Amino acid sequence: MATRELILHDLSDSDSLDCLPDPKIGLTIFPALPKVNLCQGCFGCWVKTPGRCVIKDRGSDFAPLLAKHDLVTVISRLVFGGFSGPVKAIIDRSIGFILPFFEYRNGRMFHVRRYPESPSFRYFFYGRNFGPNLETAKKLAQANKQNFMSPCCSVDCFATLAELKLALTKEPKLPGLEPPADWPGPRPSLPGA
Amino acid sequence: MGVLIVSGSPKKNRGASWRLGLALAESLKKLKLGSLPDGGEAQSGPSPPMALTGEGAASLIFSNGLSAPGLIENLKGKKALVFVLPLYVDALPSHLVDLMEGILGKIEGLPFYAVINCGFYEADKNLVAVEILKNFCREANLKWGQVLAFGGGGAINSLFGLKGFPFRGLNLELGKLAKNILAGASGPDLFAEPDFPKFVYKLGAHLQWYWMAFKNKVKFKDLYKKIDG
Known part of the structure; x- marks a missing residue:
């Protein structure tokens, strides 16, 4: 079965026309611009309209889309090691994809899955100042992978949109992203411990 | 010179981040930084922040609706900037990312501190967000001060007040953070979880x-x- 791919991006209209693949069956393009309303932290996507954000704009469409795709490609400027504001605004509104309840995995607390499967994620960052920021982005990808129970994820960075466009034309290959050597680090000592 | 505490939550009500901001202000007060009027309302920037009385007062403002110029305006005369924020999907809320980008190159040299709280029990779930903030400080040429990462943030807006059980550990670490804020000093990352x-x-x-x-x-x-x- 062909891979159903969802592309979330913060490219301008002209850049997206130039870089993104042509429309086809199984491909969904979700622009992060214009920026959607902020997540209000109300947990309505868990306890009021389970699975979907309560705010009535297109941002509430993203979480249900995650369940309908095999691969999510996130294209974002790399900002301090994380996503750009518009991309993050979409991601913030997507926690309805998982349940509010907690479970333990290797003794640590995570949310329970809502759907039987999760998509794989690949992150295409572009911009500048990759250095330490890219290492942070890899840790962010690993954390998101654990929380969304994604089978695998990958992180790539591109200095130019031309390179990003070329990468998008290639068949996605998703080795599991190995956690960085110091992930998640030694358990911090707490007061009184 | 006082301290500016920015509640990094998009909420404009008394959410966990706002309450943590008040608790930090209380810790600063105990160190004779200033006093906080009871029941004072935090205001959204850039209109006048909730000013606290006393020499070297701390001010607490909301970030929702706060523009970069507004933040810079509120920072005039302040000796440090503190973000108190919730963890959003392992990182920072989106509007804070935009705000941080907006002040790049505009407030160099200022000491920066943060308190991050997450809904998971483990405080170290905040570590990626801590790194993002450190990257921001490096790019903005701010002086990295210290961060307090708190796990179990869901307990903050529960039946408990923030003084005493189950936040004794949190208050201990807030005190350490407040001391370093007062001194303009840096310190190691602090972690706290509920006392149960x-x-x-x-x-x-x-x-x-x-x-x-x-x-x-x-x-x-x-x-x-x-x-x-």
């Missing part, structure tokens, strides 16, 4: 979700539903 075990926190969280569903007239089985359309 993880399984108690998990039980409390689940009860809270069921209670909220009940108030919203949502059937418990519908909490698990999948969206098809």
Whole structure:
């Protein structure tokens, strides 16, 4: 079965026309611009309209889309090691994809899955100042992978949109992203411990 | 010169980040930084922040609706900038990212501190967000001060007040952070979790979700539903 791919991006209209693949069956393009309303932290996507954000704009469409795709490609400027504001605004509104309840995995607390499967994620960052920021982005990808129970994820960075466009034309290959050597680090000592 | 505390939550009510901001202000007060009027309302920037009395007062403002110029305006005469924020999907809320980009190159040299709280029990779930803030400081040429990462943030807006149990550990670390803010000093990352075990926190969280569903007239089985359309 062909891979159903969802592309979330913060490219301008002209850049997206130039870089993104042509429309086809199984491909969904979700622009992060214009920026959607902020997540209000109300947990309505868990306890009021389970699975979907309560705010009535297109941002509430993203979480249900995650369940309908095999691969999510996130294209974002790399900002301090994380996503750009518009991309993050979409991601913030997507926690309805998982349940509010907690479970333990290797003794640590995570949310329970809502759907039987999760998509794989690949992150295409572009911009500048990759250095330490890219290492942070890899840790962010690993954390998101654990929380969304994604089978695998990958992180790539591109200095130019031309390179990003070329990468998008290639068949996605998703080795599991190995956690960085110091992930998640030694358990911090707490007061009184 | 005072300190500017920015509540990094998009909420404009007394959410966990705002309460943590007040608790930090209290710790600063105990160190004779200033006094906080009881029941004072935090205001959204750039209109006048909630000013505290006393020499070297701390001010607490909301970030929702706060522009970069507004933040810079509020920072005039301040000796440090403190973000108090919730963890959003392992990182920072989106509007804070935009705000941080907007002040790049405009407030160099200022000491920066942060308090991050997350809904997971483990405080180290905040570590990626801590790194993002450190990267921001490096790019903005701010002086990295210190961060306090708190796990179990769901307990903050529960039946408990923030003084005493189950936040003794949190208050201890807030005190350390406040001392370094006062001194303009840097320090190692601080971590705190509630004063009860993880399984108690998990039980409390689940009860809270069921209670909220009940108030919203949502059937418990519908909490698990999948969206098809």
